[in-house]
Amino acid sequence: MNLRFRSKLLALFLFLIILFASVQGYLLYFSKTSWILASFIGVLISGFIAFFFLRVLIRPIRRITELAFQFTPESKTEKVFPDDELVNLSKAIREMGNQLQKKIVEISQEKEYLQAVLRGMIEGVLVVDEKGRIRMINEALQDLFALPSDVADKFPLEVIRNAQLESTIREVVQEGRNLAFEMDVPGVDKKIFEVNIVPILGGPVAGSVDRKVSGAIAVFHDITRLKELEKIRQDFVANVSHELRTPLTTIKGYVETLLEGALKEEVAPQFLQIINRHTDRLTKIVEDLLALSRIESREFRLQLEGISLAELIDDALDFVKGAADRNKISISRADLPGPILIQGDRNHLEQVLTNLLDNAIKYGHEGGRVTVSAIETDQKEVRIAVQDDGMGIPKEDLHRIFERFYRVDKGRSKELGGTGLGLSIVKHIVQAHGGRVWATSEPGKGSTFHCTLPIKSETH
Ligand SMILES: Nc1ncnc2c1ncn2[C@@H]1O[C@H](COP(=O)(O)OP(=O)(O)O)[C@@H](O)[C@H]1O
Ligand SMILES: [Mg+2]
DSSP states (O other): OOHHHHHHHHHHHHHHHHHHHHHHHHIIIIIOOOHHHHHHHHHHHHHHHHHHHHHHHHHHHHHHHHHHHHHOGGGTTOOSSTTOHHHHHHHHHHHHHHHHHHHHHHHHHHHHHHHHHHHHOSSEEEEEETTSOEEEEOHHHHHHTTOOSOOTTSOHHHHSOOHHHHHHHHHHHHHOOOEEEEEEEOSTTOEEEEEEEEEEEEEEOTTSSSEEEEEEEEEEEEOHHHHHHHHHHHHHHHHHHHHHHHHHHHHHHHHHHHHTTGGGSTTHHHHHHHHHHHHHHHHHHHHHHHHHHHHHSTTOOOOEEEEEHHHHHHHHHHHHHHHHHHTTOEEEEOOOSSOOEEEEEHHHHHHHHHHHHHHHHHTSOTTOEEEEEEEEEETTEEEEEEEEOSSOOOHHHHTTTTSTTOOSSHHHHHHTTOOSOHHHHHHHHHHHTTOOEEEEEETTTEEEEEEEEEBOOTTO
């Protein structure tokens, strides 16, 4: 109760006493009424006036109480003492306090959820206010652009140097509609982002159905990998078409020459040989492509069994012996550390080894040597190495030779009947076994291809 209210009550009290005394005095003195009647009339008049003034005094309290109950809708009907304004007021205020407390807890919980969501997102998030100044960023964005932690109140352009980002955010804030664009970020590891920007709509604009734009949210999706895959796919289709077209054009050329009369000439058998060679090449490309697509398909299942590593290597060496002899290359297996059983698919692993050996022979030099060795790296894994002393692979090509159709020397590979798919097949098979494959090389001195495979454990 404030001072003014208390003085009002005091004034009313004094006024009533004076009023009572005056009425009573008047009646006793002038009308000669009895003391009891004079007192009674005095009380009546003062009571009536007191009632009227109190009503006026209490009115604001009633109004506050009503207002307080409006903010606490659940307890509206629960006025404990319907006529006691002060009790009601204190109850309403207590209720209001409770609900306020509840709301604060709810809001801070919601804030926590939001922050957890933003933290958990791999997409970068940037929030700006209606002036285009940064309000907040999430950890992902901070990591993606290596931003300092204190970016609040800066303009996006000051922290992410991209004019299109800045102008698009401005456009979204001004026009209140969603916009998206692709953003290239140059640098050591070049990245591409798809940035989606949406306006944050606040309250309604006076005299309009539109809502005020109170800022914007930009979400950064890293689509670098997606773009890379798209490019790989496009390149693959282009490569396949190119690889198929070359032998087809040659075959067609020779067939036409034969049809135009060369059939009866001496060169005819030679032409047919060429046609035959190119048909073999086409078949080999298609076979390799089919093998690749089988391994890459969802349905692909390995037929796992325990295989003796020594036996597997020896079988592969037998298989390529003819080619090695023709190139005067000696091939051998180094002694293994002991009998090793690996867990794998025999046919596919033979394919891995014969592909690696085939390359070692093809890209080796006459009179050279190729060795297959293996060591147990730990209880669960064996590392096989196919080493040659051939031409080697330049450093810049090393990480690309496992790509489809990638060859260091296109001409030489084709001349030797290569399709450029062998190492790609090797990589897929080894990865399907849970292993890794990589190459090391010293150009001019030779290359070594390593692959890891799982060892069959006793319990299998
Ligand atoms: N042992 C090796 N020595 C040198 N270069 C190699 C060796 N193995 C593979 N390469 C290079 O990697 C490329 C890709 O190999 P691969 O996928 O087997 O295709 P292909 O043998 O059909 O050309 C080859 O064209 C060759 O340039
Ligand atoms: Mg090959």
